[in-house]
Amino acid sequence: MKLIDGLSAGRKxxxxxxxxxxxxxxxxxxLGFVAMWSASSGYGIRLxxxxxxxxxxxxxxxxxxxxxxxxxxxxxxxxxxxxxxxxAFASLFSLLLPLIPGIGVEINGSRRWINLYFTNFQPSxxxxxxxxxxxxxxxxxxxxxxRTMAGEAVFPFLIIVLGTLIIFLQDDFSTSVxxxxxxxxxxxxxxxxxxxxxxTIMLAVPAVFLMIxxxxxxxxxxxxxxIPDYDPHGMNYQVQNSIRAIMxxxxxxxxxxxxxxxxxxxxxxxxxFVFAAFAEEMGLIGVVVVFACWTFLVVAxxxxxxxxxxxxxxxxxxxxxxxxxxxxxxxxxxxxFLPATGIAxxxxxxxxxxxxSTALAGGLILNxxxxxxxxxxxxxxxxxxxxxxxxx
Numbered sequence: 001m002k003l004i005d006g007l008s009a010g011r012k013x014x015x016x017x018x019x020x021x022x023x024x025x026x027x028x029x030x031l032g033f034v035a036m037w038s039a040s041s042g043y044g045i046r047l048x049x050x051x052x053x054x055x056x057x058x059x060x061x062x063x064x065x066x067x068x069x070x071x072x073x074x075x076x077x078x079x080x081x082x083x084x085x086x087x088a089f090a091s092l093f094s095l096l097l098p099l100i101p102g103i104g105v106e107i108n109g110s111r112r113w114i115n116l117y118f119t120n121f122q123p124s125x126x127x128x129x130x131x132x133x134x135x136x137x138x139x140x141x142x143x144x145x146x147r148t149m150a151g152e153a154v155f156p157f158l159i160i161v162l163g164t165l166i167i168f169l170q171d172d173f174s175t176s177v178x179x180x181x182x183x184x185x186x187x188x189x190x191x192x193x194x195x196x197x198x199x200t201i202m203l204a205v206p207a208v209f210l211m212i213x214x215x216x217x218x219x220x221x222x223x224x225x226x227i228p229d230y231d232p233h234g235m236n237y238q239v240q241n242s243i244r245a246i247m248x249x250x251x252x253x254x255x256x257x258x259x260x261x262x263x264x265x266x267x268x269x270x271x272x273f274v275f276a277a278f279a280e281e282m283g284l285i286g287v288v289v290v291f292a293c294w295t296f297l298v299v300a301x302x303x304x305x306x307x308x309x310x311x312x313x314x315x316x317x318x319x320x321x322x323x324x325x326x327x328x329x330x331x332x333x334x335x336x337f338l339p340a341t342g343i344a345x346x347x348x349x350x351x352x353x354x355x356x357s358t359a360l361a362g363g364l365i366l367n368x369x370x371x372x373x374x375x376x377x378x379x380x381x382x383x384x385x386x387x388x389x390x391x392x
Contacts, residue, residue, distance in 0.1 A: 024294075037052065041257070064352075068360050072362075081311060085134070085137075092127070095124060098111045125354055126360075135187065136314035137311060148193075150196035161180070174343050185321040189313065242276035243335065245262070245276040246280065252285060254283075259280040273334050274348045330343050
C-alpha cells in the first residue's frame with residue numbers, strides 16, 4: 001500500500017508542473033544572489049564601500065520582489081485583463097519620466113532612471129512585462145479576426161513600437177530591441193499571419209541599421225564584435241577579459257569567492273558581466289548546473305502549456321520568451337558570441353528594477369500554469385487602449 005501511495009503522490013507531482021517551475025525559479029534566484037555577492041565583492045572594496053555593498057543593496061529588493069512574485073502568481077487573470085489597458089497607459093507614461101529634468105537621472109550619459117530619492121527606478125524594466133500583458137490581452141480578444149486579417153494586429157503593434165521608441169530615446173538601444181522582440185513573440189503565438197512578420201522585418205531592418213549607425217558608441221561596439229582585436233584596451237576590454245575569466249574557470253572552477261579576475265579586470269562586473277565571475281569560480285560544472293535549471297524551468301512551463309490557448313497561454317509564453325531572451329543574450333555577450341549590450345542576466349545581475357521585473361514575469365508564468373488559474377473568455381469586457389469605438 002505504501003508503494004501505491006508513493007506512486008500516486010508522484011503522479012500528483014507530475015500533474016502540477018507549476019511546482020517544478022517554482023522550484024527551479026527559486027533555485028536560480030538563490031544561485032544568482034550568491035553569485036552576484038561573490039562577483040561584486042572586489043568592486044565594492046575598490047569603491048571603499050565594503051565587500052558586501054552590492055549584496056546588501058540587492059537584498060533590500062528581495063522582500064519586495066518576493067511580494068511581487070506572490071501577488072503576480074495569485075491575482076485572478078481575468079482581473080489582470082481588466083487592468084491591461086490602464087497598466088499599459090501608465091507604463092508608457094512612466095517611460096517619459098526619465099526624460100524630464102529634475103525627475104530623470106542621468107548615469108553614464110543615459111537617462112533611463114527615475115529618482116525615487118531612496119533609490120533609482122528604471123521604467124523600461126516594468127514596460128517589458130506590462131507590454132506582454134497588454135499584447136496577450138488584445139491579441140486574444142481579437143484572435144478570430146487577427147488570424148485572417150493581419151491589419152487587425154497593427155494597432156497593438158503600434159503601441160508596442162511607441163514604447164520601443166521612447167526607450168530608444170533614453171539611449172537604451174538593447175532594451176528597446178529586446179522589449180520589441182519579446183512582445184512580438186506574443187503575436188507569433190497568437191497566430192498572426194506570416195505577412196505581418198514579413199512586413200515588420202522589412203521595416204525593422206533599416207530602422208535598426210539607422211539606430212546603430214546614428215551612434216558612434218553603438219557602431220564601435222558592433223565593429224568590436226566583428227573584429228575582436230579592435231581596441232582591446234578600450235571598447236573590447238570588458239568582453240575580452242570576460243572571455244578570459246570564463247576560460248580560466250576550467251572544469252571545476254577556482255571555488256566560490258576565490259576568483260581573481262573579478263577584482264580588477266572586468267569593470268562593473270556586478271551588473272551585465274556577473275556570469276563571467278560565476279564561470280571563473282564555479283567552472284564548467286557550475287555553468288552546466290545553471291543551464292540545467294533554466295532548461296528544466298522552460299521545459300516544465302512549455303509542457304504544462306501544451307494544448308492550451310487564449311490569454312493564459314499567450315501571457316505565459318510571452319513572459320517565458322522575455323526571460324529566455326534576456327538569459328541567452330546576456331550569456332552570448334559575456335562569452336563573445338554577441339555584441340556587447342546592456343541586457344541584465346535574470347536572477348544574477350545587480351539591480352532592483354531588473355529583479356522586480358523578473359519576479360513579476362515569473363509570478364505571472366506560475367499563475368498561468370495553474371490548472372484553476374483562468375478559463376479564457378475572449379471579449380470579457382477588459383479595458384483596452386485602442387482607437388475608434390474602443391475604450392481607453
